[in-house]
Structures are given as structure tokens and as C-alpha cells.
Amino acid sequence: MFWFTQGLCFLPVFLVVWSSSTFIISYLIAIFRGDVDLIFPYISDTGAKPPESCIFGLMTFISACAGISTIYARYKFVEKLGEQTGAKRTCLNRCALVGGMLSCLSMCIVATFQETAVTVVHDIGALLFFISGVVYIILQSVISYQTYPFGSSSSLYRVRSGIALLAALAFFPAVICASFVKQSTLIRDRDAEDYPFYLASAVCEWVVAFSFILFFLTYIDDFKVFTLNVKTELEESS
Numbered sequence: 001m002f003w004f005t006q007g008l009c010f011l012p013v014f015l016v017v018w019s020s021s022t023f024i025i026s027y028l029i030a031i032f033r034g035d036v037d038l039i040f041p042y043i044s045d046t047g048a049k050p051p052e053s054c055i056f057g058l059m060t061f062i063s064a065c066a067g068i069s070t071i072y073a074r075y076k077f078v079e080k081l082g083e084q085t086g087a088k089r090t091c092l093n094r095c096a097l098v099g100g101m102l103s104c105l106s107m108c109i110v111a112t113f114q115e116t117a118v119t120v121v122h123d124i125g126a127l128l129f130f131i132s133g134v135v136y137i138i139l140q141s142v143i144s145y146q147t148y149p150f151g152s153s154s155s156l157y158r159v160r161s162g163i164a165l166l167a168a169l170a171f172f173p174a175v176i177c178a179s180f181v182k183q184s185t186l187i188r189d190r191d192a193e194d195y196p197f198y199l200a201s202a203v204c205e206w207v208v209a210f211s212f213i214l215f216f217l218t219y220i221d222d223f224k225v226f227t228l229n230v231k232t233e234l235e236e237s238s
Helices: 010-033 052-085 090-112 119-147 154-178 195-223
Strands: none
Touching (some): 052 119
């Protein structure tokens, strides 16, 4: 048996591979067409113009669906772990579930409302995605610490905490620097006064996005040991 066929291991693997491909493919197409800067454009810039916007939108929607499945599976795993160990963390687990689902919904908003078409909605969706995504991985890091040694090893929750800390530290300069960016074009003027703020914001945005994606790699070992089953019951009509 291949390792990625064990349990629900394929969920985080597919999510990480597909989501990374979404960003990379749209970036390569945008670069090839000359639609964005070569060095660290905003992620949204790479999916602002067709045809890359069409590919970005479709692949992001699939990523969101994979994210919802993975986040829900993680929620059920923690729930079952709490039942077996007697240490239930229902409130924290539910908060993480809501944050994760909200981040997936925000991904769809970002991909559907391009920044060049509906800027306000796009920016709200992007901000919501980063906030809910960072909150989700922070909460999961706390859960991993609290479920040790049953739910994770000491090295695993340290890795998760490190990724969460990196994402949180990169989030603030990404938002703060973005507020100083005045340019609205996809090709940025490097001599412009706000270019350093744009570059710092874009770099931090990529760091936050890939921190969020790579966090799901840490789920692989957990997902190897459990499965989810659908139970169907028919009610007899009176």
C-alpha cells in the first residue's frame, strides 16, 4: 500500500499540491504574458487578467473544496481524539473549524472578484482570508499542544507553532505596508515612492499564503490513522 492511500492522507497531500500549483501556474502564465512584475507580484495580480484569471478562479475553487474537506476531517479527528482520551476541547475545536471554513469561503471571494474589477470586495475577501487562515493555524497549534502526547508529538506541535508564528509575524507587515501602496496598476513603477512598501507587502503576502498551505503538510501522519464513514438511515413513513 502506498503511503498516500493510508486513511485520509490523500486529503492534505492533494490540498497542498493543488493549492501550490494554483499560485505557481497562474504566476507563470502572467509572467509569460507580461501581465505582472517578475519579482514578487501580489498573488491577486497573477489572477487579475484572462486567461490566468479563469485558471486561477477554477483552481482556487477546487482548493477551497479540498480545504473544506481537510479542515472538517481534522475537526472530526480532534473530536474523536477527545472522546477517547476524555479531554474534550469542543469550543476550541469548533472555533478552529469556523475559522478554517471562513478562510476557504474567502478564497472563493478573492478568486471570483478580481482586484481590477471589484476592488473593495476583493480586498475584503483577501483580508478575511489572511485573518481567518492565521487564526485557524494558531488554534490548531494550541490544540496540538493540548493533545500532546496523544494527538501529536512534541516535534510536530513545535513545527506547527513555528509555522503559525511565521504566518502571524508576516501578516502584520503585509497589511500595514499595503495600506501605503497607492499604485493601482499590475506593472509597478520601481521608482515610485511607495514601491518599497509594495514589495514588502507582496513578499509577506506570499509568506503568509504558503505558511497556511504548508501547515496542512503536518496533517499527513495524523490522517494516516483514521477514516470517515457516511452512515445512511431511512426513516419509515407513518
